[in-house]
Amino acid sequence: AQSVTQLDSHVSVSEGTPVLLRCNYSSSYSPSLFWYVQHPNKGLQLLLKYTSAATLVKGINGFEAEFKKSETSFHLTKPSAHMSDAAEYFCVVSNTDTGRRALTFGSGTRLQVQP
Amino acid sequence: DGGITQSPKYLFRKEGQNVTLSCEQNLNHDAMYWYRQDPGQGLRLIYYSQIVNDFQKGDIAEGYSVSREKKESFPLTVTSAQKNPTAFYLCASSTFRGVGGPTDTQYFGPGTRLTVL
Numbered sequence: 001a002q003s004v005t006q007l008d009s010h011v012s013v014s015e016g017t018p019v020l021l022r023c024n025y026s027s028s029y030s031p032s033l034f035w036y037v038q039h040p041n042k043g044l045q046l047l048l049k050y051t052s053a054a055t056l057v058k059g060i061n062g063f064e065a066e067f068k069k070s071e072t073s074f075h076l077t078k079p080s081a082h083m084s085d086a087a088e089y090f091c092v093v094s095n096t097d098t099g100r101r102a103l104t105f106g107s108g109t110r111l112q113v114q115p
Numbered sequence: 116d117g118g119i120t121q122s123p124k125y126l127f128r129k130e131g132q133n134v135t136l137s138c139e140q141n142l143n144h145d146a147m148y149w150y151r152q153d154p155g156q157g158l159r160l161i162y163y164s165q166i167v168n169d170f171q172k173g174d175i176a177e178g179y180s181v182s183r184e185k186k187e188s189f190p191l192t193v194t195s196a197q198k199n200p201t202a203f204y205l206c207a208s209s210t211f212r213g214v215g216g217p218t219d220t221q222y223f224g225p226g227t228r229l230t231v232l
Binding site for chain 1 (some may be wrong): 119121155156157158159160203205207220221222223224225226228
C-alpha cells in the first residue's frame with residue numbers, strides 16, 4: 001500500500017523568503033512522486049514530477065523538490081516566495097506495481113504569502 | 116488548444132435526483148479518472164478508465180456510475196444513492212503505458228462544484 005503525509009496543513013511565509021513544504025511517503029515499490037498546485041475553485045496544475053531519474057527535480061515557477069529515499073521524503077522548495085504562490089499544494093504518490101495508475105494524494109498544505 | 120473541459124462549473128441538485136457531470140478531453144489520452152475533493156482533504160478516486168468501453172471502481176465508487184463510450188468523454192453520474200454528494204469533482208486524463216510501465220502524468224480539468232439543496 002502507498003500513502004502520503006504532508007507534515008504541515010498551513011504554512012505562512014513573507015514575500016521574498018524561502019518556501020519549504022514537507023512531504024513524506026510510504027511505498028512498497030519505487031514510486032513516482034508529484035507535486036500539484038491548486039488555486040481556489042480551480043483544477044490542479046502539475047508543478048513537478050519524479051520518476052527515478054535525477055533526485056533533484058526542477059519544476060515550474062521556480063519550484064524544485066528533492067527525492068530522498070533514505071528519508072522517504074519529497075519536500076518542495078522555492079528560494080523566494082511570490083504573492084501568486086499562495087495556493088493549496090498536494091504531494092502525490094503513484095506506484096507502478098498495479099494497473100490502476102491512480103494517484104494517492106496527501107491532505108494538502110495551504111501556503112499563505114504575506115506582503 | 117488541447118485540454119480537459121468539465122461542465123457545468125456549478126451544479127445544484129435536489130435530494131433524490133440523479134445528476135451527470137461532463138468531462139471531455141482532446142489530448143488523445145487513453146486513461147481518464149474521476150476524483151472527489153472535500154474541504155481540507157486531498158482527492159479520492161471514484162472511478163477510472165484505461166480504455167474505451169472499460170472502467171474500474173476506485174476507492175469511493177458507491178453511489179456513482181460512469182460510462183466510457185468514446186475516448187474523449189467520461190461522464191460521471193451522481194445517483195440518489197450517494198449519501199453525501201456535496202463536493203468538488205475533478206476529472207483527469209493521462210496516457211497509459213500499461214502495467215509495470217512508468218506512471219503517466221495526470222492532467223486535470225477545472226472541476227465541477229456540486230451542491231445538494
